[in-house]
Amino acid sequence: MSLKQQIHQALQHHFGYSQFRLSQQQIIEAVLDGNDVLAIMPTGGGKSVCYQLPAVLLPGITIVVSPLIALMKDQVDGLLANGIPAAYLNSSQSQAEQQNIIVKALNGDLKLLYIAPERIPANSAAFFDFLRKINPSLFAIDEAHCISSWGHDFRPEYLKLAVLKDVFPHLPVIALTASADDLTQKDILEKLALHHPQVFVSSFNRPNIYYYIRKKKDALGQMSKYLAQHPDDSGIIYTLSRASTESLAEKLRGQGYMAACYHAGMDSGARNRVQEQFQRDEVKIIVATIAFGMGIDKSNVRFVIHYDVPKNLEGYYQETGRAGRDGLRSDAITYYSAGDIMKLKGFITIDGNPQQTSIARKKLDQMQEFCESECCRRQYLLQYFGEPAPAYCGSCDYCLSSLEEKDVTIDAQKLLSAIVRTGERYGPAYLIDLLRATGADKILPAHKELKTYGVGKSLKKEEWQWLVKQMLQNHMLARTDDQYGTLLLNDKSRSILKGEIAVKLVMKKENAEAQEEDAVYEKELMKTLRQVRQEIADAQHVPSYNILADSTLADMATFLPQKPEELLLISGFGDYKVGRYGTAFLKAIKDYCASHNLQSRMPLVKTKRERSTAPKEKKLSNTMQVTFQLFQDGNSIVEIAAQRNMSPTTIEGHLATFVENGELSITKFVEKDRLATILQVIKQSGQTIALKPIKDLLSDEYTYGEIRLALAYYKYVN
Ligand code: ADP
Numbered sequence: 001m002s003l004k005q006q007i008h009q010a011l012q013h014h015f016g017y018s019q020f021r022l023s024q025q026q027i028i029e030a031v032l033d034g035n036d037v038l039a040i041m042p043t044g045g046g047k048s049v050c051y052q053l054p055a056v057l058l059p060g061i062t063i064v065v066s067p068l069i070a071l072m073k074d075q076v077d078g079l080l081a082n083g084i085p086a087a088y089l090n091s092s093q094s095q096a097e098q099q100n101i102i103v104k105a106l107n108g109d110l111k112l113l114y115i116a117p118e119r120i121p122a123n124s125a126a127f128f129d130f131l132r133k134i135n136p137s138l139f140a141i142d143e144a145h146c147i148s149s150w151g152h153d154f155r156p157e158y159l160k161l162a163v164l165k166d167v168f169p170h171l172p173v174i175a176l177t178a179s180a181d182d183l184t185q186k187d188i189l190e191k192l193a194l195h196h197p198q199v200f201v202s203s204f205n206r207p208n209i210y211y212y213i214r215k216k217k218d219a220l221g222q223m224s225k226y227l228a229q230h231p232d233d234s235g236i237i238y239t240l241s242r243a244s245t246e247s248l249a250e251k252l253r254g255q256g257y258m259a260a261c262y263h264a265g266m267d268s269g270a271r272n273r274v275q276e277q278f279q280r281d282e283v284k285i286i287v288a289t290i291a292f293g294m295g296i297d298k299s300n301v302r303f304v305i306h307y308d309v310p311k312n313l314e315g316y317y318q319e320t321g322r323a324g325r326d327g328l329r330s331d332a333i334t335y336y337s338a339g340d341i342m343k344l345k346g347f348i349t350i351d352g353n354p355q356q357t358s359i360a361r362k363k364l365d366q367m368q369e370f371c372e373s374e375c376c377r378r379q380y381l382l383q384y385f386g387e388p389a390p391a392y393c394g395s396c397d398y399c400l401s402s403l404e405e406k407d408v409t410i411d412a413q414k415l416l417s418a419i420v421r422t423g424e425r426y427g428p429a430y431l432i433d434l435l436r437a438t439g440a441d442k443i444l445p446a447h448k449e450l451k452t453y454g455v456g457k458s459l460k461k462e463e464w465q466w467l468v469k470q471m472l473q474n475h476m477l478a479r480t481d482d483q484y485g486t487l488l489l490n491d492k493s494r495s496i497l498k499g500e501i502a503v504k505l506v507m508k509k510e511n512a513e514a515q516e517e518d519a520v521y522e523k524e525l526m527k528t529l530r531q532v533r534q535e536i537a538d539a540q541h542v543p544s545y546n547i548l549a550d551s552t553l554a555d556m557a558t559f560l561p562q563k564p565e566e567l568l569l570i571s572g573f574g575d576y577k578v579g580r581y582g583t584a585f586l587k588a589i590k591d592y593c594a595s596h597n598l599q600s601r602m603p604l605v606k607t608k609r610e611r612s613t614a615p616k617e618k619k620l621s622n623t624m625q626v627t628f629q630l631f632q633d634g635n636s637i638v639e640i641a642a643q644r645n646m647s648p649t650t651i652e653g654h655l656a657t658f659v660e661n662g663e664l665s666i667t668k669f670v671e672k673d674r675l676a677t678i679l680q681v682i683k684q685s686g687q688t689i690a691l692k693p694i695k696d697l698l699s700d701e702y703t704y705g706e707i708r709l710a711l712a713y714y715k716y717v718n
């Protein structure tokens, strides 16, 4: 068997995954080839497997240095749950416990030994002697940025690792981190003195995290609505002040949620308790200041909410990154208000350090720009971190909110006329006030006599702002470069004023909130599976997600496996777990299927396996696959909608995707003649985004459903 096949088999057998993520495979190959490696991967990217899998295949023991004590126990529990002998040594253990583990290590009974850096004594010779005796074959340095004083979390104990390569020159070292700018990266390589290191930097894109920025109006109300729709989910809510973590947690408990607060003002005992309860799912929601999260390795965090806007995009990325480590869809929601930014601006003044203050301010400005920008959030974020990204991700509020094209000629003319009548001397804020007859004391008396005064009341301030922005982008308007941003006319504006050209702009649909995808799994079954998992976890005294991740439960509740062989095809089930827990889960699934008259959907599983990082594949999400299968089985749109408790429009949308990629023939939905007519009208309308303009050009007998599907076909053939 080739090395490739061998590591692939080990991934399936020991960890229950059928595919590698990001650069896991290359990293593992490099390590097994005996190379020193620096692996930079985003949080949740799957760094652990990069050393755990080699540890299983290599003879002897792998030493893992990790600074996060809470995380260590978790990792070891996870390994044990997969049948891999592992242990840890840290200051939380008694002398006897530590001795016991040392004996195990000396006897060669362990594959992995986790060690906290503070366990390495100042006189490290004796320690390295011990290491030599237990015959290590690999060193893994987790959170490797802690060795660098350039990083954001410097830990002097890490510097003791600098002699590692002197003592064990022939053993490979793998250093892992989620955050390393160039400087830190170089520093890690130097301090650890890695030999010809291979460096792997993975994309920072987290495709399973959906980004939403919401205007903060009544944040508690907005949030309650979200939580009510996700009652079983676990999540983190970040606020900026200790007081508000407490009051918010209190309010949520009042609403019946298992919520707790966490902030730096609590004593460490209380903090650890909360953290542990969260890990064990005894607390579902943590309301925290940014102090929370560094040691959190909970894979099933389904949402991260920023109740207050964070201070910079680095923090935002890191905090939102705590969601969805299991690769399952998760939401990152930020409630944003310009007022909050103003408040923060006051906070971040760093006394006596104008330079740092100015950097912090700049970062805050960028945060604001991110929240206010009218473009794909993911693109903005990735570009901020220096990674190229497409303009459309399909999974952020901007990309999801439906846009529609509108004729706004009249409004544009009102704006232009206000500019002309005030002598091209004002910026958008004044002009919008003038049009809406607001901010009366600011408006010059003479301007109140103008015909345009107050003619723009029908649009909201934000709508005028959007219009201005769009007109500028489309060169229908000009602007001075100075700080005033005075609006000026150009040739195109003059043609608009004369009515020679119409202004059609893509406008945000009113109240268009991004649609959230319906959960595809059987919700009731999911609940039962959670219970089964909880029982197993309780019996073994480990957090439930160490038994199986939420994503694995969701896969079971989607694909309904009936036999152990089928269970093996579910991501997260290796041989060991199937043997140990398979029966209990299969029974629950079979009972559910029998009482609901459902069949296994395992033939669909292939797509799930290919659930990879490419956003394109989102198009064929599981929920769509289920619809597709039901349609192929001969059910009508209405029947599928009824069965799945979804609207026919949603089902049509699913099927349209398959028409668009050519997997379903349009003839199943629209008659030939009617199709020809609709296609012609699509061309005539000159756009393929909005359905309404097309519908308006057709007689009433054509339905939106037909138009939607015909449009999909149009995209397929064009
Ligand atoms: P990191 O340390 O990079 O933050 P972890 O190693 O904790 O990430 O992995 C995050 C989650 O992804 C864990 O639940 C892990 O079991 C899971 N995971 C890792 N590799 C894979 C893979 N190849 N396929 C599916 N899930 C994986």
Ligand code: ZN
Binding pocket: 375, 376, 377, 378, 379, 391, 392, 393, 394, 395, 396, 397, 398, 399, 400
């Ligand atoms: Zn997007």
